[in-house]
Amino acid sequence: MRRRVAIGFLGTTLDMGRGGRWQRWRPTVALCQQPDLFIDRLELIHGTGSAAALAAQVTADIGDVSPATEVRSHVIDFKDPWDFSEVYTSLHAFARGYAFDPDREDYLVNITTGTHVAQICWFLLTEAHFIPARLLQLSPPKDRGEGGSVAGSHSIIDLDLSRYDAIATRFAAEREDAASFLKSGIATRNPAFNTMIDQIEKVAIRSRAPVLLTGPTGAGKSQLARRVYELKKAQHQVSGAFVEVNCATLRGDQAMSTLFGHVKGAFTGAQAARAGLMKAADKGVLFLDEIGELGPDEQAMCLRAIEEKRFLPVGADQDVASDFQLLAGTNRDLSVAVREGRFREDLFARLNLWTFRLPALKDRREDIEPNLDFELRRFSEREGQNVTFNREARDLYLAFAMAPDAAWRANFRDLSASVTRMATLAPEGRINEQTVRDEIGRLRQLWVSGEGDASPDRMLQTILGAERLEAIDLFDRAQLAVVIEVCRESASVSAAGRELFAVSRLQKTSGNDADRLRKYLLRFGLAFEDLTPTPNR
Structure with missing residues (x-):
């Protein structure tokens, strides 16, 4: 049978027992008076001076009520018992220097005595297993009555949450509620989508890093972003507003002013200062939808605002601070935009820590x-x-x-x-x-x-898909649409090449037309054989 060892502070006030020490409840003495909790050894921590004298008196009294209990004295003199750093460091050093033997001894940490700071430190050290113990809380008697005991009662707190089915069930239910909240209460059945929502829930609760939501238009990015904000607000992680910006609507000089604000007189028409949407999101969540549409200057400013939580309004000579969490949405493939030089690689790296693609x-x-x-x-x-x-x-x-x-x-x-x-x-x-x-x-x-629809974009979207089409410049789209139309009307790749490069061939500046056409199509991941000729044209 393992020996039971208790560790705790001397209660410099409670253990004093003024007005008759045997008539008052003294927690350290009462610890050794519990009828169903025999203590083989007590590790008693106390200070010097009057605390040492009180410790000697309490040790003697324990000898009277429980002669078989061994009391060991440990002197720790705090300069400030309410200084968290000092108390934690001292108790951590005590724990590291103590020769714990959990195979032979069962340890209890008495959190009844000591300051609230000491109680918190005991909890942290025990929960982190620096001390292989359970927590012990003593309570005074509710009604002694005439001649009643002053021992009171005790409760043992086991920090192994796996043993508490009710707590584990509650935690699981709370996680399910949070995931359901992100799905607007919709009982979705797609396994991949449900797994993604579970991951987003964990990230939303545990991280303030930027989150990138990708997927086709209408897949629900904006709605999900708002639900993430509402979940974080319910968890008291944000107190500010949810600010949504459609970056595709930001054009020209007004883009910088809309996002970052401006000072009075910054430009013609700036008759009053404007805070800007990024400042409006302070302490809240900023959702930049269609972030791939931002211009290079706005991208650079956004990067600094994300990393430093500071930015410079238009016309200002002093930075403005805004502590927001960024959510971003796009239906583009930003990695393609980076390769083509249309999106900053460093900004993409900041956004790409947590990327979730919403399926169609x-x-x-x-x-x-x-x-x-x-x-x-x-x-x-x-x-x-x-x-x-x-x-x-x-x-x-x-x-x-x-x-x-x-x-x-x-x-x-x-x-x-x-x-x-x-x-x-x-x-x-x-x-x-x-x-x-x-x-x-x-x-x-x-x-x-x-x-x-006969429009070039509709035809290209049918062939390439919306996401690949979004990664192609408008100039290239017009040219590619003409090339595809010619290919569809031609019986072979050579015939299409002859028509497309007729002038070059006459000027003898064109070599193998078919090879040239195939290389052009390959730039867009296409082959002539993919473009089925349209009959009856």
Whole structure:
């Protein structure tokens, strides 16, 4: 059987027992009077002078109530018992110098005596396993009565949380609640998306580093950014505002002023000072949506603001401070933009610590049903009308929505607009099969019209996808669209090359036209064979 060892401070006030020491509750003596907690050895920590004299008296009294208990004296003289650094350093040194033998001895740390600072230090040292012990708290008797005991009672606190199923369950439930909050309460079913949300929840709670949200337009980046802010605010991690900026709308000289503010008279028309949106996000969260659209000057200023929490308003000669957490969103591939020199590599490195890509709706078809219910609830709350599906209509809509050929080009924006239309047109608040059929027709027409759009960008998006298209300059898009049209109308790569480079060939400045064309297409990850000729043109 292991020996039980207690470690604790002498209570310079409580252990004194003025007015009759045997008639008053003295925690260190009471420790050795507990009927079901025999102490084999007490490691008693105290100071010098009057504290040493009191320690001798308490040791003698313990000898009277528990003769078999050995008391060892340890002198630690604090200059300031309320100085956290001094107390922690001294107790840490005590712990390192003590010959713990947990195989043979069971240790208890008495946190009843000592200052609150000492109690905190005991907890930290025990929780970090510098001291292999459990915590002990003594309580005075509630009602002694005539001739009653002054021993009081005790409680042992085990810091091994794995033993507390209720606590573990509660922690797990809190994590699930936080993840559900980020998903707006939607019971999403896509495993990859749910795993990503779990990771975002951990990062949101544990880190203030920038977070980059990528993914196609309409995938929910803006909504998720706001939920991250609301979660951090609920956790008391931010106290300021949520400030959202669509960087694609920032153009020209006004971009710097909008973001960083300006002083009065900084430029023509600056009749009053302006704080700017970055200052407005102080103590809160700044969400820079479409950050890939920022110009080079704004990127440089943003980098400094992220790293130093300071920036220079337009026309100012003194910095302004703003302590914000940055969230950024983009539908571009910023690594491509870095390679092409359109985005700063150092800014991308700062943003790329935590990057999460939100999938398109068509890649999360199992989540269409819970999002359908969510959008219907949102409509009801917004419009004050309770709208529901009948069973046949719901099944019909889900069969269409989850089919492989459902394009969902605008992702959740398409779904939200679709639900709004059906709910608005539903007869007597009930979406029936005819309402669904009409909406399916609208969506199909919308998507077919999109595919049939003759604009170069629409044609390029069909071939390259939206993300790759966004990484191509407008100048190159126009040229590439012409090249693809010629390839589609040509029977072979040589025929397309002859048409595209006809002038060069006449001037004898063009060599192998087919090889030249293939190399051009390869710049965009394309091959002539990918461009199926369009019949009947």
